[in-house]
Amino acid sequence: MRQRPDCKTLAVAIALACASLAVQAADTSPALPKRPTVTDVIKASKPADWRDLDPQNTLYVELPSGRIVIELAPMYAPNTVANIKALVHENYFDGLSVMRAQDNYVAQWGDPTEKKEFKAQKKVKAEFDVAIAKDMPFTALPDTDTYAPQTGYSNSMPAARDPKAGRTWLTHCYGMVGVGRDNDPDSGAGTDLYVVIGHAPRALDRNVTLVGRVLQGIELLSTLPRGTGQLGFYEKPEQMVPLKSIRLAADVPEAERSHLEILRTDTPTFDAVINAARFRGGDWYKNSPDHVEVCNVMVPVRKKDQAQAAAPAVTPAPASK
Amino acid sequence: MRQRPDCKTLAVAIALACASLAVQAADTSPALPKRPTVTDVIKASKPADWRDLDPQNTLYVELPSGRIVIELAPMYAPNTVANIKALVHENYFDGLSVMRAQDNYVAQWGDPTEKKEFKAQKKVKAEFDVAIAKDMPFTALPDTDTYAPQTGYSNSMPAARDPKAGRTWLTHCYGMVGVGRDNDPDSGAGTDLYVVIGHAPRALDRNVTLVGRVLQGIELLSTLPRGTGQLGFYEKPEQMVPLKSIRLAADVPEAERSHLEILRTDTPTFDAVINAARFRGGDWYKNSPDHVEVCNVMVPVRKKDQAQAAAPAVTPAPASK
Numbered sequence: 001m002r003q004r005p006d007c008k009t010l011a012v013a014i015a016l017a018c019a020s021l022a023v024q025a026a027d028t029s030p031a032l033p034k035r036p037t038v039t040d041v042i043k044a045s046k047p048a049d050w051r052d053l054d055p056q057n058t059l060y061v062e063l064p065s066g067r068i069v070i071e072l073a074p075m076y077a078p079n080t081v082a083n084i085k086a087l088v089h090e091n092y093f094d095g096l097s098v099m100r101a102q103d104n105y106v107a108q109w110g111d112p113t114e115k116k117e118f119k120a121q122k123k124v125k126a127e128f129d130v131a132i133a134k135d136m137p138f139t140a141l142p143d144t145d146t147y148a149p150q151t152g153y154s155n156s157m158p159a160a161r162d163p164k165a166g167r168t169w170l171t172h173c174y175g176m177v178g179v180g181r182d183n184d185p186d187s188g189a190g191t192d193l194y195v196v197i198g199h200a201p202r203a204l205d206r207n208v209t210l211v212g213r214v215l216q217g218i219e220l221l222s223t224l225p226r227g228t229g230q231l232g233f234y235e236k237p238e239q240m241v242p243l244k245s246i247r248l249a250a251d252v253p254e255a256e257r258s259h260l261e262i263l264r265t266d267t268p269t270f271d272a273v274i275n276a277a278r279f280r281g282g283d284w285y286k287n288s289p290d291h292v293e294v295c296n297v298m299v300p301v302r303k304k305d306q307a308q309a310a311a312p313a314v315t316p317a318p319a320s321k
Numbered sequence: 322m323r324q325r326p327d328c329k330t331l332a333v334a335i336a337l338a339c340a341s342l343a344v345q346a347a348d349t350s351p352a353l354p355k356r357p358t359v360t361d362v363i364k365a366s367k368p369a370d371w372r373d374l375d376p377q378n379t380l381y382v383e384l385p386s387g388r389i390v391i392e393l394a395p396m397y398a399p400n401t402v403a404n405i406k407a408l409v410h411e412n413y414f415d416g417l418s419v420m421r422a423q424d425n426y427v428a429q430w431g432d433p434t435e436k437k438e439f440k441a442q443k444k445v446k447a448e449f450d451v452a453i454a455k456d457m458p459f460t461a462l463p464d465t466d467t468y469a470p471q472t473g474y475s476n477s478m479p480a481a482r483d484p485k486a487g488r489t490w491l492t493h494c495y496g497m498v499g500v501g502r503d504n505d506p507d508s509g510a511g512t513d514l515y516v517v518i519g520h521a522p523r524a525l526d527r528n529v530t531l532v533g534r535v536l537q538g539i540e541l542l543s544t545l546p547r548g549t550g551q552l553g554f555y556e557k558p559e560q561m562v563p564l565k566s567i568r569l570a571a572d573v574p575e576a577e578r579s580h581l582e583i584l585r586t587d588t589p590t591f592d593a594v595i596n597a598a599r600f601r602g603g604d605w606y607k608n609s610p611d612h613v614e615v616c617n618v619m620v621p622v623r624k625k626d627q628a629q630a631a632a633p634a635v636t637p638a639p640a641s642k
């Protein structure tokens with residue numbers, strides 16, 4: 001939390017002006033050792049540490065303000081993801097609206113009229129959690145979590161596990177995409193999707209089917225004016241944000257695709273990302289947290305043309321500084 | 322996460338259209354019992370459960386878009402809070418700018434020129450944590466936390482404790498206000514203040530002096546366009562948002578004050594708020610979390626004129642639904 005990128009001027013001013021404070025007790029805690037930051041780890045990564053997005057599992061949500069890229073998680077919600085892809089293929093979402101933006105919670109889109117017809121399934125059985133399969137990738141965090149026996153990362157997604165029960169589920173971290181539903185747990189068809197834009201509402205875990213994660217463009221949702229109606233719904237039609245379209249990347253011409261790559265989570269490089277979040281050091285940090293909570297690491301994503309550059313990840317860990 | 326406030330039409334449509342799905346295995350888990358929500362608890366609260374803000378510890382940050390109300394926490398950062406009040410009294414902040422808005426992290430204001438002079442102290446010794454005093458209010462949460470041995474609430478503020486070390490500190494939850502500093506831990510004078518507008522960056526705990534919490538108006542910061550420079554700083558002066566002024570409520574005429582009240586945390590009503598966040602039930606929830614993390618309860622705040630009305634808190638718990 002530097003005051004700004006270049007603080008030399010301020011530092012000099014402080015040194016000159018504050019000699020009188022030197023009589024206060026000095027901070028006697030030893031400086032933390034220099035430790036790699038997430039940015040350092042990513043700079044040192046190799047091309048093989050990264051993977052391309054699967055265009056069959058990538059959605060482009062086109063708003064007037066730009067594109068949101070979502071990676072889908074069919075391993076955790078196979079039937080719901082299949083139905084969302086069916087809805088996309090029949091252009092169901094085109095012309096619908098972002099109807100809700102609730103501060104520190106979610107932005108949500110769907111059909112304000114509730115009358116648009118579609119051929120895809122009208123309801124899909126809840127996929128709140130799934131059985132842990134042997135071939136399911138999972139990089140566990142060593143730290144305790146308030147809500148789940150175990151947390152970690154499964155491909156690009158934050159996830160939790162209950163090893164005793166043999167169940168696993170995605171967790172409601174910032175940027176996660178969930179399926180709005182009515183009281184009936186099986187009433188969510190994927191027609192109403194929401195994105196977490198605030199502190200992780202983990203009480204929703206295992207109460208909603210999560211289907212993916214926003215990899216790019218979440219600021220198009222997180223900066224929307226908050227709805228003043230109940231639950232952050234917009235009260236007037238003109239406040240809603242039109243959805244131009246939602247497309248599967250595979251259906252978009254190659255030249256119009258967003259070329260992103262994600263850090264593989266089964267690599268020593270990703271282990272180093274986790275360690276960089278857990279153990280802070282260097283000149284700025286005075287106390288290393290020595291722990292990290294699952295929503296405080298985001299699996300890094302970057303534009304492919306940044307691969308050879310020194311630029312950091314598009315989505316670094318929130319507190320990577 | 323209801324699809325919208327009134328879903329009757331949709332529910333009927335689903336019931337008619339989806340009879341074919343009835344052959345799928347039914348959800349056999351028993352329904353959760355009806356349990357009070359945070360809104361229910363607040364509706365049932367009594368006037369004595371609430372307290373007024375102390376105008377000597379309340380800041381009004383005036384932006385062109387409206388007012389942000391901050392409650393200060395002098396018990397946790399006495400010297401820094403005193404210096405911020407001194408800066409306010411000499412009108413230091415008037416005409417400065419919000420210079421930074423980093424998605425899922427912080428918005429920050431200060432002096433873009435780094436040249437504005439002031440009479441208050443130029444640096445204040447870090448107040449990252451303080452000794453636990455006997456008269457310090459603290460309502461502990463029963464659940465584990467990833468980062469701290471114990472968490473809970475001290476007046477309106479989320480806080481952590483290390484009982485063995487006898488230390489306590491405020492935690493970086495959504496809406497908390499911190500003091501920007503340079504590498505020197507004692508370099509923060511309160512001239513640069515930031516507000517958490519994303520998932521709690523708890524790695525900053527005990528690395529920054531926290532001085533208070535935004536009680537109202539955080540959406541004026543959380544919806545700001547994100548800065549495209551390093552760390553979310555705005556790259557052009559015209560992108561910055563001017564600070565009209567920061568005033569102590571006590572210095573503002575009574576008729577122009579924001580009349581808010583906060584739920585007392587030393588009451589059975591607040592215990593019931595925590596339980597409402599931990600134990601979910603009723604028609605919508607299918608799995609009760611049975612736990613709550615410190616940043617998933619916000620001590621409720623409401624306008625005083627709502628006290629006799631049925632309206633919910635201005636700032637309900639994020640996942641209170």
